[in-house]
Amino acid sequence: MNRIKIIASCLLLSTSIFQGIAQQKLKLQYDKPAANWNEALPLGNGRLGAMVFGNPQKEELQLNEETVWAGEPGNNVPKNVFSNIEEIRKLIFEGKNKEAQDLANNTFPRQAPKDLNYGMPYQTVGSLWIEFPGHANYSDYKRDLDIEKAVSSVSYKVNGVTYKRELLTSFSDDIILVKLTADKKKSISFTLSATSPQVMSNFRTQENKLFFEGTSGSVDNKTGKLKYVGEAACTLKGGSLTVEADKLTIKGADEVIIRIAIATNFKNYKDLSANPIEKAAAVLAKASKKNYAESFQSHVTAYQKYFNRVSLYLGDSPQSNKTTDVRIKEFANSYDPQLVALYFQFGRYLLISSSQPGNQPANLQGIWNHKLNPAWDSKYTVNINTEMNYWPAEITNLSEMHQPLFSMLKDLAETGKESASEMYHARGWNMHHNTDLWRMTGVVDGGFYGLWPMGGAWLTQHLWQHYLYTGDCKFLKEYYPVLKGAAQFYLDVLQEEPEHKWLVVAPSMSPENTYEKSVGVSAGTTMDNQLVFDTFNNIVNASKILEIDRPFVDSVSVALKRLPPMQIGQYSQLQEWLHDWDKPNDHHRHISHLYGLFPSGQISPFRTPQLVEAAKNTLISRGDVSTGWSMGWKVNWWARLLDGNRAFKLIKDQLSPAPTEIKGESGGTYPNLLDAHPPFQIDGNFGCTAGITEMLLQSYDGAIYLLPALPDDFKSGKVTGLKARGGFEVAVEWENGKVKQLTIKSTLGGNCRLRLSSGVKLNGDVKLDEAKGENSNSFYKVETIKEPLIAEKASLKGFKSPDTQLYDFNTTAGKVYVFKAK
Known part of the structure; x- marks a missing residue:
């Protein structure tokens, strides 16, 4: 595709065309209230989050607002560390690894120094309580979460009266809505109150409204300055409302609608000058102008605009009639394809609900957190977790959900200039393995875990991938400075290693892993090399498309040629480090050097079989069961290795009941379908949703590969609305x-190359021609990698890729093409 066609295609917007496949019941359902937070059901509209417990006598709505974080604006970049960083480099290149790690630990201690911090925790607002006198003894209990409508319901009987609750976090009105009804008039009586673990919090009533206010916590050397205000107002049909000092009491109503608004003083990461009282009041006043039916319908319409783009059918089973917690317990030994489809769509539901355009990105727990000090602070951990949150965004037709991450990258490209300049004396911007609401970019958790300057390299891959899926040249031009700043940093910090004269990042580490006891700091780790390779290629290609910045890109191209090749070590494994230090008994949760297999596309079964075999050997050696997010990543790796049964085995491992322990690395799924590390981390949900997609469709290796890793359990099925690079929307x-049948909509035009299993013949609207050479569609350009270095002791047996055929057909933007099997 030439540049004129690309620019023209950028003006076209992608719309979903595949409707009509009958969806199975997409509900999480239970026959008892939640006994704890991991059984409660998540509602969210991107900004507001609520966990619904469903207790008949005392309902708890645990509340979150996305900007309620501890602390205040400010970065965490240390001063006067460059000379130590240079000394660490020198020690590494001299082979004095322990000394290098000791100096790294001393320079960046495990506990944050008094003048710095290691990031602020994301915090809860508190809980709203709806207490119903006399509802302790109930029957006919039902509780569910309908992810087709983003609505939770509770129903039960007390003394012959059926009570119902309907709860949602409105996508259209930006409030939390609760509807309480009964099938007998004058039956609804309750008190409405609030609590919060925040030290600085206050509860009061005013003008028939309940107010809950507070200030976020102070941590390390940062004072809590995030102020929030919540307002809850009740609209009654019949009955009476009594106002007390810190609660509202309703008696004898036929129906009650509760509207809850929450606002903070947050304007952006460096400005807390907003008025939360005025913001909350304005939102509540506007929402209150609609009746409940209007609010409900506008919410569902706004949500389904995104959710309904994709449908998935994998088969039927009587298991779907059971409650969700029971299905999870029985999944390993029962045929339940609908649970896989539900789990897939639940991941999409969570992304829509925790990452709306104009808001903050989904953090380590999305937006759902009931603590002041959650695990790992519920921050943005960018050595895998934040990136994994967004793996489903493009492929499951939720490109808009990517926007909050892109917006954060603009912020980090500013705050990251400080860490690049102060710590490394480099141009551009960088960050390490964590950030928070305040966009910190310095080292977190000390020199043992945090001396990894690669966060910007990985996060910016999402910018380039968004372009490849959408062809949006305006977007590419807008974010080009962010891509360039990341490339500038690595161009300046790359060091010549002494043995091969390769250019490498030093000091760094392979995330959270070690090659000697308590030693991880190193130079030229495989993941770093892969990340720099992608970062440099992205800026080179973006420069050509936009026809700008040629002198800078020439410098990048020179450095690109001097990056190390991937290496296969003595155990026939893909080496994790520059030297052959891998341990055959290593079962570490991070397998970061397989980034080149997924999410990158540097390793391919059809182009680099030796590297594929080495990656497979590494995966087998590391084992399957691990933390939830690690197993989610493994689903994607096995899909890229074209082993659908092994990928599905990992899904079974993940869809096992999570242990009751609050710590560990056993993974699993809680009764509410949320992922366990343990404890809860949302990335495993997103990783598995992406992995299921990769089993059905891949588009990274010069072609759209249909059903590349289909497990035996999914003999027949159908999926609609998935996205492939180059702006293709696919139903199969x-x-x-x-x-059996394939439908493709082309939103950008250009050549469409299909990879089909050998023996599959399709007839359709256009003739499929046997493909020759490389794909002419520029969105499918495959970057050439260096030949791997293979250790003498390695014993490769050969990797045989499946027999497939490649076909081409030319497409016109906006047209739909239908093919059926002969």
Whole structure:
């Protein structure tokens, strides 16, 4: 595709065309209230989050607002560390690894120094309580979360009266809505109150409203300055409302609608000058002008604009009639394809609910957190977790959900200039393995865990991938400075290692892993090399598309040629480090050097079989069961290795009941379908949703590969609305593991190359020609990697890729193409 066609195509918007596949019941359902937070059901509209417990006598709505973080504006970049960083480099290149790690630990201690901090925790607002006198003894209990509508319901009987609750976090009105009804008039009586673990909090009533106010916590050397205000107002049909000092009491109503607004003083990461009282009041006043039916319908319409783009059918089973917690317990030994489809769509639901355009990105727990000091502070951990949150965004047709991450990258490209300049004396911007609401970019958790200057390299891959999926040149031009700043940093910090004269990042580490006891600091780790390779290629390609910045890109191209090749070590494994230090008994949760297999596309079964075999050997050696997010990543790796049964085995491992322990690395799924590390981390949900997609469709290796890793359990099925690079929207139906019908909408035009299993023949609107050479569609350009270095002791047996065929057909933007099996 030439540049004129690319620019023209950028003006076209992607719209979903595949409707009509019958969806299975997409509900999480239970026959008892939540006994704890991991059984409560999550509602969210991107900004507001609520966990619904469903207790008949005393309902708890645990509340979150996305900007309620401890602390105040400010970065965490240390001063006067450059000379130590240079000394650490010198020690590494001299082979004095322990000394280098000791100096790193002394320079960046495990506990934050008094003048610095290691990031602020994301915090809860508190809980709203709806207490119903006399509802302790109930029957016919039902509780559910309908992810087709983003609505939770509770129903039960007390003394012959059926009570119902309907709860949602409105996408259209930006409030939390609760509707309380009964099938007998004058039956609804309750008190409405609030609590919060925040030290600085206050509860009061005014003008028939309940107010809950507070200030976030102070941590390390940062004072809590985030102020929030919540307002809850009740609209009654019949009955009476009594106002007390810190609660509202309703008696004898036929129906009650509770509207809850929450606002903070946050304007942006460096400005807390907003008025939360005025913001909350304005939102509540506007929302109150609608009746409940209007609010409900506008909410569902706004949500389904995103959710309804994709449908998935994998088969039927009687298991779907059971409660969700029971299905999770029985999944390993029961045929329940609907639970896989539900789990897939639940991941999409969570992304829509925790990452709306104009808001903050989904953090380590999305937006759902009931603590002041959650695990790992519920920050943005960018050595895997934040990136994994957004793996489903493009492929499951939720590009807009990516926007909050892109917005944060603009902020980090500013705050990251301080860490790049102060710590490394480099141009551009960088960050390490964590950030927070205040966009910190310095080292977190000390020199043992945090001396990893690669966060910007990984996060900016999402910018380039968004362009590849959407063809949006305006977007590419807007974010080019962010891409360039990341490339500038690595161009300045790359060091010549003494043995091969390769250019490498030093000091760094392979995330959270060690090659000697308590030693991880190193130079030229495989993941770093892969990340720099992608970062440099992205800026080179973006420069060509936009026809700008040629002198800078020439410098990048020179450095690109001097990056190390990937290496296969003595155990026939893909080496994790520059030297062959891998341990055959290493079962570490991070397998970061397989980034080149996924999410990157540097390793391919059809182009680099030796590296594929080495990656497979590494995966087998590391084992399957691990933390939830690690197993989510492994689903994607096995899908890229074209082993659908092994990928599905990892899904079974993940869809096992999470242990009751609050710490560990056993993974699993809680009764509410949320992922366990343990404890809860949301990335495993997103990783598995992406992995299921990769089993059905891949578009990274010069072609759209249909059903590349279909497990035996999914013999027949259909999926609609998935996205492939180059702006293609795909629906495929299969039978006995073979494509039966294929529908492709081209939003950008250009050549469409399909990879089909050998023996599959399709007839359609246009003729499929046997493909020759590289794909002419520029969105499918494959970067050439260096030949791997292979250790003498390695014993490769050969990796045989499946027999496939490649076909091309030319597309016109906006047209739909339908093919059926012969």
